[in-house]
Each structure stands twice: as structure tokens, then as C-alpha cells.
Amino acid sequence: MNAKRLTYLGLFTALALIMGLLENSLPPLLAFAPGAKMGLANVVSLLALVILGFPDALAVVLARCALGAIFGGNISALMYSLPAGILSLVVQTLLYRFLIKRISIMSISFFGAVVHNATQLLVAGIVTGVNLFAALPLMLAASVIAGLFVGIVVFTVVRFAPAKLYEFKSSQHTAKHKAAKGE
Amino acid sequence: MTGLERIEHIKKSPFKLWDIAVYAVSAGLIVLLTLLAFAGTGEEVVISRSGGNKQRYPLSENRTVALSEGLTVRIENGYVWVESAQCPDKVCVRSGRINRPNQVLVCVPLGVVIEISGEGKLDAGSGQSRTVFATGGRL
Numbered sequence: 001m002n003a004k005r006l007t008y009l010g011l012f013t014a015l016a017l018i019m020g021l022l023e024n025s026l027p028p029l030l031a032f033a034p035g036a037k038m039g040l041a042n043v044v045s046l047l048a049l050v051i052l053g054f055p056d057a058l059a060v061v062l063a064r065c066a067l068g069a070i071f072g073g074n075i076s077a078l079m080y081s082l083p084a085g086i087l088s089l090v091v092q093t094l095l096y097r098f099l100i101k102r103i104s105i106m107s108i109s110f111f112g113a114v115v116h117n118a119t120q121l122l123v124a125g126i127v128t129g130v131n132l133f134a135a136l137p138l139m140l141a142a143s144v145i146a147g148l149f150v151g152i153v154v155f156t157v158v159r160f161a162p163a164k165l166y167e168f169k170s171s172q173h174t175a176k177h178k179a180a181k182g183e
Numbered sequence: 184m185t186g187l188e189r190i191e192h193i194k195k196s197p198f199k200l201w202d203i204a205v206y207a208v209s210a211g212l213i214v215l216l217t218l219l220a221f222a223g224t225g226e227e228v229v230i231s232r233s234g235g236n237k238q239r240y241p242l243s244e245n246r247t248v249a250l251s252e253g254l255t256v257r258i259e260n261g262y263v264w265v266e267s268a269q270c271p272d273k274v275c276v277r278s279g280r281i282n283r284p285n286q287v288l289v290c291v292p293l294g295v296v297i298e299i300s301g302e303g304k305l306d307a308g309s310g311q312s313r314t315v316f317a318t319g320g321r322l
Contacts (some may be wrong), residue, residue, distance in 0.1 A: 009228075039305070050193065100189050102199060102200065103199050104197055104198050104199045105197070106198070107202045107205045111205075136216045137220055141213050141217065143209075152197065155193065155197045159193075
């Protein structure tokens with residue numbers, strides 16, 4: 001692991017934690033559902049996926065969940081955040097790998113939000129032993145808003161960020177090329 | 184496809200053709216699930232408090248319930264709403280009136296949940312599902 005990659009990982013983890021803090025201090029997304037989050041941290045997960053790739057994005061998500069739980073003083077939050085974070089990243093990665101030609105980054109982040117919220121709902125259902133069907137429409141509606149917002153942010157960053165940001169990606173790319181050419 | 188090519192695909196457009204299908208299907212699902220979850224008529228107002236005891240009132244009788252937590256609940260003409268609350272965020276007051284089964288009014292700081300039970304098309308576990316979601320499992 002080179003120093004640059006390590007720096008990126010630290011930077012992304014710090015950003016994700018800040019996003020989480022920021023989100024907690026904002027008014028709720030929907031007045032009637034104070035628990036529905038915008039999922040600002042997903043901006044960072046998605047950017048990490050695009051810029052660094054899946055393994056590094058996963059590392060950022062794991063670090064964010066662990067540190068977030070410690071800083072928040074609520075270790076049981078891991079029970080919700082960890083499966084939700086991992087599953088939504090996996091789904092977003094698959095969509096990004098295979099469907100980015102057909103669907104926009106906004107749709108991908110929307111799917112990420114749906115999976116994230118659905119997983120949390122499922123865990124909540126298992127923990128409390130309550131049937132959660134009536135929460136589904138609300139969950140979906142919140143995910144549309146969250147997904148669109150996160151998608152717009154990620155699109156804007158990727159679209160207007162200097163090419164230097166992807167240096168890491170391109171150095172990997174040329175390394176692969178060199179290896180393929182047998183240099 | 185390499186990472187850089189994928190990044191070019193992101194940059195191409197914030198909207199793509201298949202997005203229409205994605206949003207159409209989810210809009211349809213939201214409408215369908217909402218109709219299913221909140222269809223039917225409400226019968227009873229159930230007030231749950233953090234102490235664990237539940238108070239039940241028929242939705243059809245007009246009355247005002249003052250809770251010791253500092254919450255005033257009004258039941259009138261088949262609707263329920265929170266008239267006033269001594270909490271900092273006033274989310275429950277701003278939530279407005281409810282009249283359908285499975286709808287809830289939640290006051291997280293005071294630990295009070297007001298829900299309507301009744302004949303819903305979906306069994307929603309007496310509305311607690313929305314409570315769990317709305318409070319992020321904190322109640």
C-alpha cells in the first residue's frame with residue numbers, strides 16, 4: 001500500500017465522518033419521519049468507489065461505521081449501519097460495473113439508498129419483532145429524495161473535479177497496460 | 184471497461200434512458216404501497232408512552248387528552264392531532280392531523296407515540312412499523 005492510497009483512504013474516511021456529523025445537526029429530511037436520513041455519507045462511499053475502487057470503498061465504509069459508532073457513543077448503532085453500509089455499497093458497485101452505460105449515477109445512488117434503508121428496516125424488524133410493511137412507501141419516498149440529492153453531488157464532483165483526482169486510477173491503468181504489454 | 188472509461192460514462196449525462204424506468208417503477212410502487220398501507224378506516228387511537236402503558240380511545244368520540252409529559256392530544260371528528268407539546272423540535276405538532284390506520288404521530292424527545300389502529304389492508308403491526316422507522320429504532 002503506497003502513501004498516496006493511504007492518504008486517500010484517511011481523507012475519505014474523515015470526510016464520511018464529517019458528513020455524518022453534519023447530517024445529524026441538520027433538520028430532518030421529512031418532517032413526518034425524523035429518522036429518514038439523507039445519507040450524505042453515501043456521497044463519500046460512491047466517490048471512493050469511483051475514484052479508488054471497491055476494496056478501498058469498502059475499507060472506508062467499515063472505518064466510517066466503526067468510528068461513527070465510537071464517536072457517537074452508541075456501539076449498537078453498528079448493528080444497523082454495518083450491514084446497511086456494506087450491502088448498499090455492494091449493490092452500487094455491481095450497478096456501476098455493469099450498468100453505468102445505461103443508468104445515471106443518480107439512479108445508482110437511489111438504489112444504494114433503497115438498499116441502505118431496506119436493510120436498516122429489516123434489522124429494525126428483526127430486533128423489535130414488528131412487521132414493517134407500512135414503512136415501505138415512506139422508505140421508498142425518502143430514498144428517491146436521498147438518492148437524487150447524493151447523485152447530483154457525486155455527478156457534479158466527478159464532472160467538474162480536475163483530472164488530477166483520477167491520477168490514482170490512471171496510474172493503475174497504465175500499470176496494467178504496461179504489465180499486459182510485458183514491459 | 185476500465186475505471187477511467189466508467190468515469191467518462193458518469194460524466195456523460197446526469198440522466199440516462201433507463202432512469203425513466205427506474206423512477207417510473209419506484210413511483211408506482213410508492214403509490215401502490217401507500218394505498219395498501221393506509222387503506223381502510225381507523226377505529227382506535229392508541230397512545231404509547233415511554234413508561235410502557237398504553238391508553239386507548241375510540242376515534243369517533245371527541246375529546247382532549249392532556250399527558251403528564253407536556254403533550255396535549257385532540258381527537259375530533261375522526262381526526263387526531265397534537266395541539267401543543269413542551270419539546271424543543273415540535274415535530275409532532277407540525278405533523279398535522281391523522282385519520283388513517285397505521286398513521287402515527289411521534290414525539291421522540293418526550294417518548295410518546297400516537298397511532299391509529301383499525302382495519303388496514305396490510306397488517307402493519309398496529310402502526311409500530313412506521314414508529315420504528317421514524318425514530319430510527321430509538322424508542
